[in-house]
Each structure stands twice: as C-alpha cells, then as structure tokens.
Amino acid sequence: MSSGKDHSEKNKNTSTIKTIGVLTSGGDSPGMNAAIRAVVRTALARNLKVTGIRRGYQGMIEGDFLPMKSSDVSGIIQQGGTILKTARCKEFQTTEGRAKAYQQLIKAGIDAVVVIGGEGSFTGALIFSEEYHYPLIGIPGTIDNDIFGTDYTIGYDTALNTVVEAIDKIKDTASSHGRIFFVEVMGREAGLLAINSGIACGAEVIMIPESDDDRQQLDRFMQKGYKNKETSGIVVVAEGDEVGGALKVAEKVREQYPEIEVRVSILGHMQRGGSPTAKDRVSATLMGVAAIQALLDNKQGVMVGLDDEQIVHVPFRNAVKYKHPVDQNLLEAQKLMNI
Numbered sequence: 612m613s614s615g616k617d618h619s620e621k622n623k624n625t626s627t628i629k630t631i632g633v634l635t636s637g638g639d640s641p642g643m644n645a646a647i648r649a650v651v652r653t654a655l656a657r658n659l660k661v662t663g664i665r666r667g668y669q670g671m672i673e674g675d676f677l678p679m680k681s682s683d684v685s686g687i688i689q690q691g692g693t694i695l696k697t698a699r700c701k702e703f704q705t706t707e708g709r710a711k712a713y714q715q716l717i718k719a720g721i722d723a724v725v726v727i728g729g730e731g732s733f734t735g736a737l738i739f740s741e742e743y744h745y746p747l748i749g750i751p752g753t754i755d756n757d758i759f760g761t762d763y764t765i766g767y768d769t770a771l772n773t774v775v776e777a778i779d780k781i782k783d784t785a786s787s788h789g790r791i792f793f794v795e796v797m798g799r800e801a802g803l804l805a806i807n808s809g810i811a812c813g814a815e816v817i818m819i820p821e822s823d824d825d826r827q828q829l830d831r832f833m834q835k836g837y838k839n840k841e842t843s844g845i846v847v848v849a850e851g852d853e854v855g856g857a858l859k860v861a862e863k864v865r866e867q868y869p870e871i872e873v874r875v876s877i878l879g880h881m882q883r884g885g886s887p888t889a890k891d892r893v894s895a896t897l898m899g900v901a902a903i904q905a906l907l908d909n910k911q912g913v914m915v916g917l918d919d920e921q922i923v924h925v926p927f928r929n930a931v932k933y934k935h936p937v938d939q940n941l942l943e944a945q946k947l948m949n950i
C-alpha cells in the first residue's frame with residue numbers, strides 16, 4: 612500500500628510537460644471512455660492541463676481540440692464507444708498530414724499526447740514520435756487483443772462476453788433445427804477473440820489465422836462428427852482466417868455436403884459496442900493512470916500494457932512489429948474438447 616508521503620511526492624509535477632492531449636483512434640472499443648476518464652483525472656491530479664482531441668489523428672490535423680475538466684468525464688466509465696469520437700485517418704499516413712498535426716499541437720500548446728487505440732494507431736504514433744521527437748504514450752484499446760507486449764487490450768473482455776452471449780443464443784437454434792452454424796467473429800489478423808469465445812461456447816471447430824490445421828479439423832467434424840441431421844454444430848470462424856470469412860467456409864461445406872443444413876451468422880459491429888465489463892473498466896483505469904505517470908517519468912514512444920497484472924512499458928516499435936501469440940494450451944484444449 613502506498614504511503615501518504617509517496618502520494619504527495621507523486622503529485623509534484625517536475626516535468627516540462629504542462630498540457631497533455633488525449634485521443635482515441637481506430638476502431639472503438641468498450642472501456643475507451645474509462646481510459647479517457649483515468650487519463651484526464653490523473654493528469655489534473657498531477658497539475659497538468661488536459662486537452663481532448665476529437666476524432667483521433669483527423670482531429671489532430673484539423674485542430675479539433677477541447678479543454679477538459681474533471682466533470683467532463685463524469686458518468687462515462689460505464690459507457691461504450693468513445694466520447695472523443697474516433698477515426699481511421701489516411702491523412703496521418705502522409706508526411707504532410709503529420710506536419711499539419713504537429714503545427715496544430717504546437718499552436719495549441721499541447722506538450723504530449725496519450726493515444727488510445729490499436730496497432731494502426733501505434734504505427735502512426737511511432738512514425739510521428741520519431742519524426743518530431745514528440746512525446747507520445749499509447750494505451751492499447753481494441754477488441755482484437757492483438758497487440759504484442761500486453762496480455763490484454765481494453766475492450767477485449769467485453770467483446771468476448773458479447774460474442775459468448777450471441778453464440779449461446781445461436782446454439783439454441785442450431786440444436787433445435789439440427790443445423791451447422793458458421794459464426795464469424797471479428798479479428799482482421801488475430802484469432803484470440805475467436806478461439807476464446809469458441810472454447811467458452813463449446814464450439815465444434817474454431818478457425819483462426821494462427822492455426823494451420825483448422826481446415827482438417829473442419830473436415831474431420833463434417834465426416835465423423837456430423838453424422839445425422841439430429842446433430843448440430845457451431846463453427847467459429849475468425850474474420851481473418853486464411854480460408855476467408857464464414858461465408859466462404861460455409862459455401863465450400865454446402866458444395867461438399869448439400870444434404871446438410873448450413874447457416875451463417877456474421878456478428879459484426881455489435882461486438883464493439885456495449886457497456887464495458889468490470890475488467891475492462893479497471894484495466895482501462897490502471898493503464899490511464901500509468902500513461903500519465905510514464906509521461907511524467909519522461910518516457911515516450913511507448914505503450915503501457917499489462918503483463919501478469921503488472922504495468923509494463925513496451926516501445927511502439929515492438930508493439931507493432933511483433934504479433935500477440937495465441938497460447939498453444941488454448942489450441943490443445945480446443946482439440947481435446949472435441950475428440
């Protein structure tokens with residue numbers, strides 16, 4: 612437990628940073644608001660001024676800034692989405708776009724920025740911080756949980772529970788009608804959401820980009836497991852699986868087994884919405900606090916993350932270069948559950 616002395620020491624702001632900006636970028640994820648709240652309140656507690664940057668890097672380029680006080684983040688911890696709005700900004704990928712953004716930050720007197728987003732956002736942050744030697748700190752926010760260096764990204768837990776709830780419902784229909792459902796779960800390049808939701812729902816097959824034998828698993832299930840029309844099945848397909856999405860996989864199965872009733876359900880953007888779980892709210896709060904502390908400790912060009920429940924600082928370069936691996940135990944467990 613921290614002592615009163617530690618707390619007052621921490622409250623002293625001896626860094627040259629006086630005003631920080633905060634933005635959300637890329638796909639929204641539940642818990643981003645909790646992270647904004649933590650960043651704003653921690654910064655104010657450390658005698659920093661806070662400027663909200665609306666619509667991610669697009670707002671940075673356009674100077675879409677708003678001063679933020681503690682009451683601006685009241686009552687948002689339980690809200691999905693992001694009060695600062697978000698965008699996928701092509702202009703920030705250009706030298707000219709980043710130059711405009713830098714000018715806007717200097718003009719507004721913003722000394723450092725906290726970027727809440729995913730891999731694409733951190734790639735932009737890496738280039739910008741190297742070009743301008745400008746202090747940027749990242750907080751991982753994406754439902755995909757695909758960022759290297761952190762066990763966990765904000766929004767993942769909520770999305771996982773949303774997917775589980777949806778598949779449980781689909782399972783009722785699958786078993787009542789004796790159908791096979793191909794359920795597509797988000798994750799452009801990563802299968803963590805798919806493998807974990809699939810295991811949690813007792814899916815018969817899970818197809819993810821990180822596994823190379825999921826096509827064989829599907830064949831095995833179709834040939835051996837699915838013998839008569841009384842048997843139903845759930846095949847979870849990650850959006851980014853190399854076979855293509857659920858529609859493609861289902862199409863192939865339909866061609867091969869025309870007698871079997873097959874349906875496709877693409878869960879889509881409902882996975883990104885909703886009130887964040889307690890885990891997402893708490894992790895977002897811890898990471899928001901850590902992001903401000905990192906800036907005050909003169910760290911820059913790093914993402915804060917959680918490794919074994921402990922705060923870590925991961926250089927943007929590593930966060931975007933490497934992949935978040937899928938635990939082999941998960942793949943093994945999935946196979947054992949479907950012998």
Ligand code: F6P
Nearest residue numbers: 638729753754755797798799850
């Ligand atoms: O990165 C989060 C994510 O939801 C991916 O899983 C998905 O592929 C992508 O965003 C969809 O992005 P958009 O909402 O821009 O279509």
